[in-house]
Amino acid sequence: MRIRIRDIEFYYNSTKILDGITLEVGEGENLYIIGPNGAGKTTLLKVIARVLEPLKGVVYIDGKDYRLYNPRELAKMISYVDPHVDRSIPSTVYHFLLTARYPHQKSLQIVESEDDVVAIDRVAKAFGIDHLLDRRLDQLSSGELQRVVIARAFVQEPEIVLLDEPSAFLDIRYRMEVLEYVKRFISSSNRVAIVAIHDLYLASLYADRIAVLSNGRIVAVGTPEEVFSSRVIEDVYGVKIELIQINGRYIPIPVETR
Numbered sequence: 544m545r546i547r548i549r550d551i552e553f554y555y556n557s558t559k560i561l562d563g564i565t566l567e568v569g570e571g572e573n574l575y576i577i578g579p580n581g582a583g584k585t586t587l588l589k590v591i592a593r594v595l596e597p598l599k600g601v602v603y604i605d606g607k608d609y610r611l612y613n614p615r616e617l618a619k620m621i622s623y624v625d626p627h628v629d630r631s632i633p634s635t636v637y638h639f640l641l642t643a644r645y646p647h648q649k650s651l652q653i654v655e656s657e658d659d660v661v662a663i664d665r666v667a668k669a670f671g672i673d674h675l676l677d678r679r680l681d682q683l684s685s686g687e688l689q690r691v692v693i694a695r696a697f698v699q700e701p702e703i704v705l706l707d708e709p710s711a712f713l714d715i716r717y718r719m720e721v722l723e724y725v726k727r728f729i730s731s732s733n734r735v736a737i738v739a740i741h742d743l744y745l746a747s748l749y750a751d752r753i754a755v756l757s758n759g760r761i762v763a764v765g766t767p768e769e770v771f772s773s774r775v776i777e778d779v780y781g782v783k784i785e786l787i788q789i790n791g792r793y794i795p796i797p798v799e800t801r
């Protein structure tokens with residue numbers, strides 16, 4: 544699976560939000576998107592998920608314009624994880640996870656298949672939510688709910704995972720566990736992950752490449768080392784950065800605002 548994003552322009556009303564976005568994500572790659580508040584990260588993920596229609600530009604999935612896939616094919620292929628889940632949905636965790644299997648189910652299927660049960664069981668264990676399957680969504684803590692919502696994406700077994708700020712409510716162990724899982728799942732297959740995140744440290748740990756978005760434009764793309772050792776982070780965020788090296792990784796530490 545490969546994604547090529549070509550010259551995407553997106554407007555809200557008459558305001559240009561994405562301005563000529565061109566990016567490629569290769570097989571088995573974890574691409575992280577960073578950038579200041581309002582830079583356009585969520586908008587870009589929604590365009591790639593086909594939740595939003597760009598005014599100009601095309602997204603190609605495996606060389607094919609994504610508008611040419613039928614909705615069911617696309618639903619099976621792409622999972623977009625919106626951080627703002629409606630926890631008032633009257634559903635148990637199990638049934639919420641099961642809804643991710645719809646694209647895999649046969650049209651007259653009324654009960655879950657063995658494959659559905661196996662997928663839910665495997666992912667629930669990996670995300671440490673197997674003890675929560677009978678709980679209702681409104682009975683979960685914010686971090687538990689977030690793990691459930693991210694787990695749901697993997698129950699779908701998508702080729703392309705789009706994660707919007709996956710770490711916000713998670714404690715440090717779960718941040719690492721969730722992103723390690725994503726990295727393993729993607730790297731060990733020919734799948735693709737695009738992760739929008741504010742935490743530069745987590746990006747330095749888990750990104751294969753990082754794209755920096757600022758005012759709707761990609762201003763840098765490269766390995767964590769390339770991106771963090773350039774001046775681009777200081778310029779884009781307006782903060783002074785010290786770079787430290789631990790275990791061969793380059794980790795940016797913001798030390799003061801400029």
Ligand SMILES: Nc1ncnc2c1ncn2[C@@H]1O[C@H](COP(=O)(O)OP(=O)(O)OP(=O)(O)O)[C@@H](O)[C@H]1O
Pocket residue numbers: 555556560578579580581582583584585586587
């Ligand atoms: N529904 C909308 N209608 C109009 N403008 C919008 C809408 N949603 C977002 N915007 C604007 O689009 C721009 C990009 O928003 P977006 O949410 O994509 O940024 P972001 O990089 O994800 O930001 P953050 O880091 O704050 O989550 C912002 O200026 C925002 O105010």
